[in-house]
Amino acid sequence: MDVKMVRGMKLQRDQISSVLGFAAVPAELYPAYHHQNLDNSRNECVDFLGRLREMESRDGKSFSILDRLFVVDQLVGREKLVGYVTMLDLLLAKPDEFVENVSRTNELVLSIDDDMEHVLRKLRRDNVLIAPVVDVEEKLVGVLTASDMIRELEFEATDDLLRYGGVGGDEETAESYFGTSIRKLFLGRITWLVGLLMLQSLSSIVLGRYQSLIEANVVLALFLTMLTGTGGNAGNQSSALIIRGLATGEIRRENYSRVVMKEIAVGISLSFVLAIVSFGRVYLTTGSNVLSSFTVSIAVLLTTVFAILGGTVAPMLLERVGVDPCNCASPALATLTDVGGVLILCSLASILLR
Structure with missing residues (x-):
């Protein structure tokens, strides 16, 4: 069984940009290591989960963040997203059943080029807690979870509030007031204030x-x-x-x-x-x-x-x-x-x- 494992818990915004080469990215993206090829059997998936559990015990890290495995097609030369299977699907399937036969269609698939506010709007509309993220070739590159969405929603709301108040929408300022230097606070405000002063004239x-x-x-x-x-x-x-x-x-x-x-x-x-x-x-x-x-x-x-x-x-x-x-x-x-x-x-x- 050819199973690709991506180690590590999360990739931050700048890391994702440098690795994947796109600008409009989620704040946090889980690497897509929870996936199986569509011609894998039910037993192979269970063995995979067992090895994942052993890795958790050995490294002291929690990798089991999802309640589903994403199914990809590796026959076309890339890991094209096909669907997903849940733990219940694997439990009820026959030992030699192919994953393809029990896989489900994803309720929502996000693109790495999606603006985060549009992503949040889609998630709210479709009422989903987990969504796969694909690139332009429909290759699975990561997964967004509910906790990621909440953190990103807080960041986007803070960023919008700052810009609506005439304070530069700086990522550092949106994350923390005390973590932002006096210089950045000054530069984020002075442009608006000078412009408005001239306009008020x-x-x-x-x-x-x-x-x-x-x-x-x-x-x-x-x-x-x-x-x-x-x-x-x-x-x-x-x-x-x-x-x-x-x-x-x-x-x-x-x-x-x-x-x-x-x-x-x-x-x-x-x-x-x-x-x-x-x-x-x-x-x-x-x-x-x-x-x-x-x-x-x-x-x-x-x-x-x-x-x-x-x-x-x-x-x-x-x-x-x-x-x-x-x-x-x-x-x-x-x-x-x-x-x-x-x-x-x-x-x-x-x-x-x-």
Whole structure:
């Protein structure tokens, strides 16, 4: 019996890349040593498991991580994945029964070129705990287990959260805060902060153009932060929901239009409520100035709709062009909403308060 044994427990991300030569890899991949050729008999498989147990006792390592043996076809010159057999299949099979006759079809087969987020989506969809990984020639190269998936899900969620917060999606940062140097923490943040600082300067340009108007209507300056803060909060809520939907696969290209229409409906409803509340706040604060209160409330309404629409469309556009939606970082979205809110308020005031 020709049985290939791959010693060692796990290969880390960088090791897999160097050995197998692919970029998009799982965080941890078990080598595919739990496999048999399709013309092996039931007894040969049992003997193989016995030798594996002896190796465990001798080396003090646990190799029995799977409840199944994967079946490959070695006659074509490579170990092409065919299916799998469980321990129960071997127990019930006749001693001279060929593995091919009792093998089952794999519920899910992963490729080494699969993006890990797509892998996690497939595993969740098919509800499997173990999945074989093959290369472009359908050769079995490794196995992903449930524990690997949980660790990778934690890593991906942390990585997405960091990038959404405007912190560089560095693997070391995602793994450990205290394990990351001050230099890397600095470099992961400074690019975003400098870029957003320059982008925020657009607000100053807009305010400069309407300086005389603002000086004549100080109430606009008093409630400018309320306006931009409300818009930023609304936009971040929408983007968080959309990014989650994209990650779980619930939001897909074919239902983008439904998502946009639904968020517009929600945005209009929210903006009307926020406009009424802001009108009351400005009215009571400014000593019953109806026109100023109306101007600020309409600006809140339009800014909220603008922010929600931006928070909805931006992640989907990034997904459409093949960019991770989490790159639509929360600080960037909030800054764009700030600039848009200032422009909306000043434009309305120039029409209503002159």
